[in-house]
Amino acid sequence: MEALRKKFSLTLPQNSIRIIRIIAALLLLALIIVRAMDVAAKSQFGADTWLRLSVSGLIIGGMYALIAIGYTLVYGILFMINFAHGEVMMIGTFGGYFVFEAFNAIQVSGADGNQLSFLNAYPVIAILLAFLAGMTIAALSGLFLEKFAYRPLRGAPRLVPLISAIGASIFLQNAGQLLFGPQRRQYINPVVLDRGIGWNLEVAGSTVVLTYTGIFSLILSAILMVGLYLLVQRTKLGRAMRAVAQDKKTAALMGINVDQIISRTFVISGALAGAAGVMWGIHNGLFNYYVGFLPGIKAFTAAVLGGIGNIPGAMLGGMFLGIVESVGPAVLGIDFQLKDVLAFTILILVLIFRPSGILGEALTEEKV
Amino acid sequence: MNKQSIQKSAASGMVFGIIVIFFALIGFTVVISGLIQKALGQSLGVGQMPSTSSFLIFLGLLGIWNGWRASRQDKHETLNTKKVLGRSTIAGLVAGVLVMVYALIVGVLDNRGINLRTYLSQLSSESVRFFLFNQTIVVGILIHVFYSTLMAVVGGFLALASERSRERVKSTRESIQKWSQDHWLGKLQGNPYVSYVLMGVVLLLLVLLPRTWGAYWNYVMGTVGIYVLLGLGLNIIVGFSGQLVLGYVAFFAIGAYTFALTTSPEPHNLVWNFWIALGVAVLAAALSGILIGLPIMRLRGDYLAIVTLGFGEIIRILLRSDILKDFTMGPRGVRNIAGPTLFGRSFTTDVDFMYLIILAVLLSIFLARRWQESSIGRAWLAISQDETVAQATGVNTQKYKLLALSLGAAFAGLGGALFASRNQFTGPEDHALMVSINVLVLVIVGGMGSIPGVILGAFTLKGLPEILREVENYRLLVFGALLVVMMIIRPEGLWPARRPKLEVPVGQDNEPVHLPATVGGEK
Incomplete structure (x- = not known):
């Protein structure tokens, strides 16, 4: 009997599971390609649509990348998902919004003697201050988040800080709703960054508008990403962060104040999320207390996609996810309502087929 | 100073x-x-x-x-x-x-x-x-x-x-305790019939109360009962087997929609018998638990949480979108869902429904307790304590994790079906992420892995806000804060699980074993 069971055992050796997984992945890929070619044969969309979609994907992708870096930095050091990171971004969005509102209310006389709002008289200062405010308040909320919700749980089983993070996320989201109300608000941009205007490109007989807000966000996110990369690679703080990420105890023995480095990591990731939040407001206009939730989860997807704990991976993953989300529905010929489903599906597929992400190193099961 | x-x-x-x-x-x-x-x-x-x-x-x-x-x-x-x-x-x-x-x-x-x-x-x-x-x-x-x-x-x-006055209070309290231990509590504790009497009283209350306290209380307590069901189910997944699932609402939605689509005249005109539809809904939810669980069984902790959250959102977005409109009525939701019938008699009054919910809850408590105390429960406990060690000692972790997921999902399916039947309606917005979070909070606050804890959690977190209507707006805010505070001061919950914990002492050194991570892509 025992021998019979062994012979017809359903447990497969480790290797064949891997082969099955590879075959499944290839099949899935083939299905997607067939479907895409099918849709492409119908040629529903012209070159202009594709350009418009990919540019908007790239812009959103830049914001995802900035948020994803925050997830990756924290995960690299604490091995926890900072679930409230999306809410930190929401706080940044509100910070920038209030600065714009305040400057819009202040009247100054312009060069030709007309009464102008401060916002339009000195748009550069206003934008700079809005980003400064958004980044500062988001960085501060990151700092306090770590101090109150995560630090007391250092060394607890892994489920515990995760639940605390979920709690902090719910708390911040609802505090945002109660403080600022559930209604959607509109960012008041300076006239130079009006959402409607931009460079007009003639593509395939129709005009594609590359909005200034979009180009601005893309450039700014690129600058911030390069800055962060240099910070991590070239400065003392960056070296300390990498050391703590590799081994906390040894880092402490080498004279690094681990708690301080962790706080600073939260400050940096909060500031990036805050910048992404202000960009989100400037580019998309409408927002409310819920603005951080979906970008938060998608940025997490991006971080996983790129290989969590890996900064260039997070950047790449963010850009990739932004483009897939924007172009994907058109490629696959599905409804644009379903772009969120696409992002979640990618998350699930990545975790099933390649949990280490595009750029991540092979992970043991313990880490996944 | x-x-x-x-x-x-x-x-x-x-x-x-x-x-x-x-x-x-x-x-x-x-x-x-x-x-x-x-x-x-x-x-x-x-x-x-x-x-x-x-x-x-x-x-x-x-x-x-x-x-x-x-x-x-x-x-x-x-x-x-x-x-x-x-x-x-x-x-x-x-x-x-x-x-x-x-x-x-x-x-x-x-x-x-x-x-x-x-x-x-x-x-x-x-x-x-x-x-x-x-x-x-x-x-x-x-x-x-x-x-x-x-x-x-x-x-x-x-x-x-x-x-x-601390010393005085302490001595007074001790003397009272000693007196009660000597005179009545100690005797009662030793008496095996006390628990039967208590159970009898509770049963009597459960039979009498729905008849006497009116429709409003039946509604409130019915909601609490459904959340007890959901909590018991999630407790199997999170508390017993230690898998943090954030998309529990997916199973709730599958149960509710299966029940709705099989009993409502619109859109499919399958007007099945209540009990058959109920069974099918529970089975569908359990099956979906296995199907969703199979590919993600390898994932742990935070990854599992976020993937299941993704599943929950996918289901809600699909239900709301236009592609499933012909099948599930899209954002409008399904109306005219059947109420319970028995031998041709309809049981749709609030009292009858309350009894149905009480029966379902009692059955679930019974089942959950049996499972917890069986070898399955011990396997779950082993997995939740340390999965690697559990595997090494011969526990088929994949099988037991899947089992936990599908059993938990079955409870959610039952809860969903009862919920849809009671409201005679179900729509995509009944199945928002908030449901998952509510259930998770009540399980965690009550005490992970503790059945009385879940019941207590459901009463305090779902029942109290229903009674204190004014604080309804602040409920989620309080829930969020409660999760953080509970994790810091009392991670085992209000009514912790009774099972002795044989944990390895947790200290500063007990970080998860991990490979050196890289920040910035450096090896």
Whole structure:
């Protein structure tokens, strides 16, 4: 009997599971390609649509990348998902919004003697201050988040800080709703960054508008990403962060104040999320207390996609996810309502087929 | 007084000042004062501001707590009048001055006729004046400072008094305990019939109460019962087998929609029998648990949480989108869902439904207990404690994790079907992420892995807010804060699991084993 069971055992050796997984992945890929070619044969969309979609994907992708870096930095050091990171971004969005509102209310006389709002008289200062405010308040909320919700749980089983993070996320989201109300608000941009205007490109007989807000966000996110990369690679703080990420105890023995480095990591990731939040407001206009939730989860997807704990991976993953989300529905010929489903599906597929992400190193099961 | 002590007092004062300001900003001061007024037996009309005295009571309680906390900085020192007076005065003053600055800013802005509600939605003109005790700004802020200091000092002296009398309280409590142990409790505990009597009383109450307490209470308690069901199911997944699932609502939705689509005349006109549809809904949910579980069984902890969250959202978005419109009616939802019938008689009154829910809950409690105490339960416990070790000792972790997921999902399916049947309607918005979070919070607050804990959690977290309608808006805020606070001060929950824990001591060294991670892509 025992021998019979062994012979017809359903447990497969480790290797064949891997082969099955590879075959499944290839099949899935083939299905997607067939479907895409099918849709492409119908040629529903012209070159202009594709350009418009990919540019908007790239812009959103830049914001995802900035948020994803925050997830990756924290995960690299604490091995926890900072679930409230999306809410930190929401706080940044509100910070920038209030600065714009305040400057819009202040009247100054312009060069030709007309009464102008401060916002339009000195748009550069206003934008700079809005980003400064958004980044500062988001960085501060990151700092306090770590101090109150995560630090007391250092060394607890892994489920515990995760639940605390979920709690902090719910708390911040609802505090945002109660403080600022559930209604959607509109960012008041300076006239130079009006959402409607931009460079007009003639593509395939129709005009594609590359909005200034979009180009601005893309450039700014690129600058911030390069800055962060240099910070991590070239400065003392960056070296300390990498050391703590590799081994906390040894880092402490080498004279690094681990708690301080962790706080600073939260400050940096909060500031990036805050910048992404202000960009989100400037580019998309409408927002409310819920603005951080979906970008938060998608940025997490991006971080996983790129290989969590890996900064260039997070950047790449963010850009990739932004483009897939924007172009994907058109490629696959599905409804644009379903772009969120696409992002979640990618998350699930990545975790099933390649949990280490595009750029991540092979992970043991313990880490996944 | 040394410098450290002053700093600590000031920090306590700051925390309390910020809490008061935060409460004022979210409008909680008004709501809680209204509640206090009602508790004192005075009526309060809709849209009417509560009285100043109830607000003073609320502020006073916070101030007393502030003074108490500031005075008792160290467990091992003995307090004296001088220490207490200094500390509590500082704490009260700091809190008072913070609140004063806030009140001044808000009051002046409001006086200038600026509509603060455009930015901060709770700050209506009335609530600002309420915060200033309906006085002028100067008088209002002075009251805040004096009152805060006064109450902190009172709190400090209460702390002193409690410390002085601690020995007496302790000895009294011990003697009472000893007396009750000797005279009745000890005898009762040794008596096997007591638990039967208790069970009998509970059963009698369960039979009698739904008949007597009216439709409103049946509705509230029915909701609580459904959440007990959901909590028991999630407890199997999170509490017993240790897998954090955030998309529990997916199974709830599958149960509700399966039931709805098989019993409603629209859109498929499959008007099945209630009981068959119920069974099919439970089976469908259990199956979906296996199907969703199979590919993600390898994932642990945070990854599992976020993937299941993704599943939950996918299902909700699909239900709301247009592609499933012909199949599930899209955003409109399914109407005219059947109620229970037995031998051709319809059981749709609230009392009947309450009995149905009670039956389902009792059955679930019974099943969950049996599973917990069987070998399956021990396998789950092993997995939740340490999966690698469990695997090494011969537990088929994949199988038991899948089993937990599908059994938990089955409970959710049952809950979903009952929910849809009771409301005679189900739509995509019934299945938002909030359901998952509500259930998760009640499981965690009640005590992960503890069945009585889940029931307690459902009653306190789902029942209380239903009764205290005023605080409904603040429920989720409180839930969030509760999750964080529980994790910090009492991670095992209000009513922890009874099972002895054989954990390896957790210390600073017990970080998860991991490979060296790279930040910045360096090896």
